[in-house]
Amino acid sequence: MRTFNLKIFFLLFCLTLVVNVFSQSTIQLKFSPIGIHPFNETNKHLFDNKIDENAIFVTEPLFLLCYESYLREDSFAFRGMFGFLNDAAAKPAITLHLGLKQRLVQIWRNSFSVGAGFNLYGRGLWSTIPGYIQEKHWGANGTWEYKLxxxxxxEYALFLNDKNDLTLSLLYGHQQNTFTVTIGYKYWISSIIKHPKKCGNCPFQKTSKHWNP
Known part of the structure; x- marks a missing residue:
């Protein structure tokens, strides 16, 4: 059953890359050097790359590739993410995400958005590490283990021009019980807005022809 669920999740992720291809879409690369672990965790004693004594801040380089397809104007989007990192126990890890994103507010070149959705965690087996304490809900597959x-x-975004944004994000859940802060670059692939609202003078809206100054 777990294998079936993983296959369905992966299939849905692939479908997001082709659905709504004619609507406004973006691709983004995010990076973070540090993971933040504020909670008590069963295997915190295994965090090899901890920065502080309590292993709250851990060196966990993360690269996250994001694709967004806008369903309504340039404010509501369906998105998929794929990321890879060196996790808290110095094991290779991946994250696969499907979710929705909604812009909360836009003030000239500045906007704030919130996003949420389901995640598939993957990491090299921790059970091979001496001193590992068994955790629940992880399913092993060869030398890797996975969990939903x-x-x-x-996310904060700074609009630079028609095609380019800079972003700063607070993420929770790219790995279990983990926060991180990312910096990113967003490129607007398509400028065709699906279901645009009627607005004759909307400043700094990504439009089908140009970016309104």
Whole structure:
């Protein structure tokens, strides 16, 4: 059953890359050097790359590739993410995300958005590490193990021009019980807005022809 669920999740992720291809869409690369672990965790004693004594801040380089397809104007989107990192126990890890994103507010070149959705965690087997304490809900597959979870994001974006944005995000859930802060670059692939609202003078809206100054 677990294998079936993973196959369905992967299939849905692939479908997001082709659905709504004619609507406004973006691709984004995010990076973070540090994971934040504020909670008590069963295997915190295994965090090899901890920065502080309590292993709250851990060196966990993360690269996250994001694709967004806008379903309504340039404010509501369906998105998929794929990321890879060196996790808290110095094991290779991946994250696969499907979710929705909604812009909360836009003030000239600045916007704030919130996103949430389901996540698939993957990591090299921790059970091979001496001193590992068994954790629940992880399913092994060869030398890797996987688990389903949830990820949420608060994103700030600075509009540079028609095609380019800079972003700063607070993420929770790219790995279980973990926060991180990312910096990113967003490129607007398509400028065709699906279901645009009627607005004759909307400043700094990504439009089908140009970016309104």
């Amino acid at each position: 979870g949830f990820m949420g994001e608060l």
